[in-house]
Amino acid sequence: MLLKRVVTCLCCYGISYVVQAQEQPAYKNASLAVEVRVKDLLGRMSVEEKAGQLNQLSGGAFTGPALNEAGQQTKIQWVKEGKVGSMLNVIGVAETRAIQQIAVEQSRWGIPLLFGLDVIHGYKTIFPIPLAEACSFNLAQVQQNATVAAAEAAAAGIHWTFAPMCDISNDPRWGRVMEGIGEDPWYGALLSAARVKGFQGNLDEQHILACVKHFAGYGAVEAGREYNNTDMSRVALWNKYLPPYQAAVEAGAATVMNGFNVFEGVPVSASKYLVTDVLKSKWGFKGFLVSDWNSFGEMVQWGYAADGQDAVVKAINAGSMMDMESKINITYIPTLLKQGKITQQQLDDAVGRVLAVKFRLGLFEQPYKYNSTEREQRLIFSAAHRAEALKAARASVVLLKNNQQSLPLRKTGQQLAVIGHYANSKEDLFDFWAAMGESKNAVTLLDGMQQKWGSKAITYAAGYSADGNTTDALVQEAVAAARKADVLVVNVGITGKLAGEDRAVANPVIPEGQLRLLKALRATGKPLIAVVSAGRPLVLTALEPLADAIVYAWILGTETGNALADVLSGDYNPAGKTVMSFPVAVGQIPVYYNHTNTGRPLPTDDQGNWFSRYRDIPNEPLYPFGYGLSYTSFAYSNLSLQDTLPAKGKPVQVRVTVTNTGTRDGEEVVQLYIRDHSAGIVRPVKELKGFQKVLLKKGESRQLHFTLTEEDLSYYDANGDKQIEPGRFSVFVGGNSKEVLEAQFRKVE
Missing domain, CATH: 2.60.40.10 (Immunoglobulins)
Known part of the structure; x- marks a missing residue:
């Protein structure tokens, strides 16, 4: 449409002329409603460009020599052609700006990209794992942790995090319990909403989009094994698993991620019941869905789709939208639309939701609003952010045992032996989801204690190697250090490298080598404080009689050592409470407090026969949900x-x-x-x-x-x-x- 404009600046010469100027497209008019802008842009786009908005690719470096790499050249060409709507793993102001500039200035409609990243518990300043921070029972702190993580990620050009994880799980064998909310759906709902609010705020340039995952029921994977089958009733789904997702959606989460699992025999990406009936219709979700990595394509491996084309049909017909990395949306949507296997309405609804989020973020007006070098340098890993991480870490510690007030330790007049490889290993402090955190910046337990007590009061011995095993020489060295000390602080558990996706373990226990070490140290007769590091509840039945006190340290992030030194010294009185039950034995898993009674519940006196019970271990967990001690009573x-x-x-x-x-x-x-x-x-x-x-x-x-x-x-x-x-x-x-x-x-x- 052309707009006529008469210019009379030469009227003194009796001359006038008509200038024809192109009217601004409605989608570029920020004064119009988002719905109007979306409709206008959809009307201009080709089918291939619409499919592109539902195509998410993993990126990498886009500046310097990487620009000439064949794979990156293909991605860049796709961006120019409007065949990409979002990228993940493109990090930093320089990189995100470089690729955004191509999308905005070289594609036909200048549609900006969304840049996503797994910012699970911090970007550069690493906070406690979500399971640990949940133990604080401090929703304001949880929200603030997410706010800081968002500010740092946004300062690095990131628009979108694939968090919070809202999966209820009763199984500590599953590596991803570390990024979750524990076993209680009511408290999990509060945590999920707090994290969404922290990440998103008012969606200014210091906040990022949240993504509710893994929708739905992924925490029920059989045997705690990643990517495994799930099977549950709708009663269990609604009462146990859905409440946290629903709370996150009601808190305003802009996006939702399909899980890797199945529900009622159907991969959840293709579950019309979950996606359309529940999420869209019953809950009124207005944002968009993204698959988990290749979860559309994996319908073929599940045996639910014949091939990639069939997988797209089933995903789109269920109401799912953006495809992460399998590239089957961009490959098959144009053909499927022509064949009538998906409809124009389905396609436009999916694409319109993606575009609406980009409009609401203000990226069409300010595509580089997240690309501030000044903010990147000023905000990331700042002293203020580290102070928040310290507060969060202290509040996440759970005191499980404290016989005869073995803790807190005196800050003067005692010689301490700090024992354990993990106590002096920065790389074991961080988990799989530590984003851009650098372990070299982390404070170990030994660092923190030396800072608190002074290096002269501390003797260190490794006691065991990185894999948790030990040798006669390592044990003897640790015992020698113990004999010179008044109190032993022994850091045991499992490395942070075994926490996160694809980190399932069949035996979440204290390694045999560490138990051997602990027994030798116990024989010295010195008070023994066990500090347990792990991204999940471990079976502590073997440890319990060997330690006078047990401090559960989880994975606390950047400020680990300072937080633990504050707790051990009594400068901070621990108040954390467990959000998952701690099993007595691996064979007891899953064990959780909010179970049903059964028709034959075990009497409190454990007498008689024909009851629902184990004959070799108690029914009850070693430490129940909500448990945690203090230095007072x-x-x-x-x-x-x-x-x-x-x-x-x-x-x-x-x-x-x-x-x-x-x-x-x-x-x-x-x-x-x-x-x-x-x-x-x-x-x-x-x-x-x-x-x-x-x-x-x-x-x-x-x-x-x-x-x-x-x-x-x-x-x-x-x-x-x-x-x-x-x-x-x-x-x-x-x-x-x-x-x-x-x-x-x-x-x-």
């Missing part, structure tokens, strides 16, 4: 309900008194659980429905108040509809899921 009393027969629609008011009975100020995570004793489906023996993290001075008592609404008492049926029924309920309040006070009420019609 807490007592619970006076649990009361305002009304034990509340009217319909009226909330239940719960009160309890918590007292700090120890000699130090400390924080306690006060937890509230419920049980529905009779319902339309069998309900768990306990379900977390509230918590408060409170700081109590020594000797202080405080009455806490909780409100239970009908929403808290409800559950989902197999159709995903909320059900609220009358009946008897129990309320439990305590410092973990096992040690609780109990009261009851009855809900009436």
